[in-house]
Amino acid sequence: MKTKNSASRGNFRTAIILCIVTALVVCGAVVVLPKARDFIANRNIPDYEGSGNGEVVVVNIPEGSLGADIANILYKEDVVASQMAFIKAFNKNPKAGSIQAGSYKLQKKMSAANAVAALLAPANRAELTVTIPEGFTAQQIYERLANVLSLPLEEIKAAAADPAALGLPKEAGGNLEGWLAPKTYEYAPGTTAQAALSQLVKERIKEMQSLGVPKDSWQNYLVIASIVEREVNWPEHYGKVARVIENRLALSGEAHGCLQMDSTVLYGVGKSGGVPTQSDLESDNPYNTYKHPGLPPAPISNPSISAIKATINPPAGNWIYFVTVNLHTGETKFTDNLEEHNKNVQEFRKWFENNNDEKSK
Numbered sequence: 001m002k003t004k005n006s007a008s009r010g011n012f013r014t015a016i017i018l019c020i021v022t023a024l025v026v027c028g029a030v031v032v033l034p035k036a037r038d039f040i041a042n043r044n045i046p047d048y049e050g051s052g053n054g055e056v057v058v059v060n061i062p063e064g065s066l067g068a069d070i071a072n073i074l075y076k077e078d079v080v081a082s083q084m085a086f087i088k089a090f091n092k093n094p095k096a097g098s099i100q101a102g103s104y105k106l107q108k109k110m111s112a113a114n115a116v117a118a119l120l121a122p123a124n125r126a127e128l129t130v131t132i133p134e135g136f137t138a139q140q141i142y143e144r145l146a147n148v149l150s151l152p153l154e155e156i157k158a159a160a161a162d163p164a165a166l167g168l169p170k171e172a173g174g175n176l177e178g179w180l181a182p183k184t185y186e187y188a189p190g191t192t193a194q195a196a197l198s199q200l201v202k203e204r205i206k207e208m209q210s211l212g213v214p215k216d217s218w219q220n221y222l223v224i225a226s227i228v229e230r231e232v233n234w235p236e237h238y239g240k241v242a243r244v245i246e247n248r249l250a251l252s253g254e255a256h257g258c259l260q261m262d263s264t265v266l267y268g269v270g271k272s273g274g275v276p277t278q279s280d281l282e283s284d285n286p287y288n289t290y291k292h293p294g295l296p297p298a299p300i301s302n303p304s305i306s307a308i309k310a311t312i313n314p315p316a317g318n319w320i321y322f323v324t325v326n327l328h329t330g331e332t333k334f335t336d337n338l339e340e341h342n343k344n345v346q347e348f349r350k351w352f353e354n355n356n357d358e359k360s361k
Contacts, residue, residue: 057106079108149193156196159194211308223300225307321337
């Protein structure tokens with residue numbers, strides 16, 4: 001049996017709980033009601049008519065946006081007359097659920113139905129598309145980003161000079177070469193140099209993680225794959241070239257572990273293609289693998305995921321020589337015999353002499 005005092009204490013506690021609940025409800029109303037008031041206030045506003053007034057704005061639809069979120073964004077930019085009009089049009093269009101996140105160029109004062117249709121039309125996407133080819137060097141990538149994103153090249157290089165801010169792993173030694181994944185990217189208007197480069201680095205790290213190889217071997221694989229990518233243009237040869245590199249690194253005879261790769265020589269003298277001159281071959285720099293045994297100090301390009309996979313698991317073989325004898329078809333010959341290799345080299349030189357267009361490249 002409760003005493004009078006215990007009942008009083010119970011009533012007091014109940015009063016406190018009710019006060020707290022009331023306070024929470026009021027606080028919740030402060031958060032919810034403003035947005036509700038917006039919808040109530042403009043639910044009777046007449047919808048705009050037509051496809052817009054000609055004034056273009058760029059709107060960004062974040063990942064995970066719902067119809068109501070998009071309605072609010074478009075209303076604030078005066079693309080639609082009201083959130084309610086857009087939500088009604090959104091619910092009526094069976095394809096509206098496939099609207100993707102991203103940036104869009106839309107006109108102001110569009111009917112809600114036209115706004116939904118515009119968000120579904122690929123032509124209205126405002127992203128800047130940048131395609132990074134496989135085997136591009138970092139310098140070539142900087143130039144492409146600067147051109148497509150309309151950023152000063154110096155700004156791109158300045159961002160590259162701060163690898164920590166780009167999320168570059170310490171295994172890279174501060175050098176972005178090899179760590180910029182080649183693929184097609186979409187950037188929103190106004191993307192900074194740092195953000196653009198960070199995306200390429202992030203994609204490369206994601207690729208390397210997907211391969212399931214130890215992190216401390218990533219740089220080594222990227223160095224070899226970067227050479228593979230620059231030596232041959234045909235993926236079917238990637239594995240064999242990777243095996244040649246492995247075999248030459250193990251040589252103890254005539255080459256003493258020298259790779260003797262033209263691609264590394266060209267990179268060392270600042271060239272991205274062609275056939276090295278005698279002067280190039282005599283240049284004494286760390287990337288001249290005719291002079292210095294072992295791998296070069298860093299990657300010489302940004303290889304494809306295919307080249308990296310071939311490097312990780314190359315086919316068995318005793319090849320230590322190879323040469324592409326036709327740069328048009330990509331025909332490449334592999335051998336472990338120096339005499340046979342020299343004949344293959346002569347075949348290439350004959351082809352090269354008969355294809356003067358290659359001399360200027």
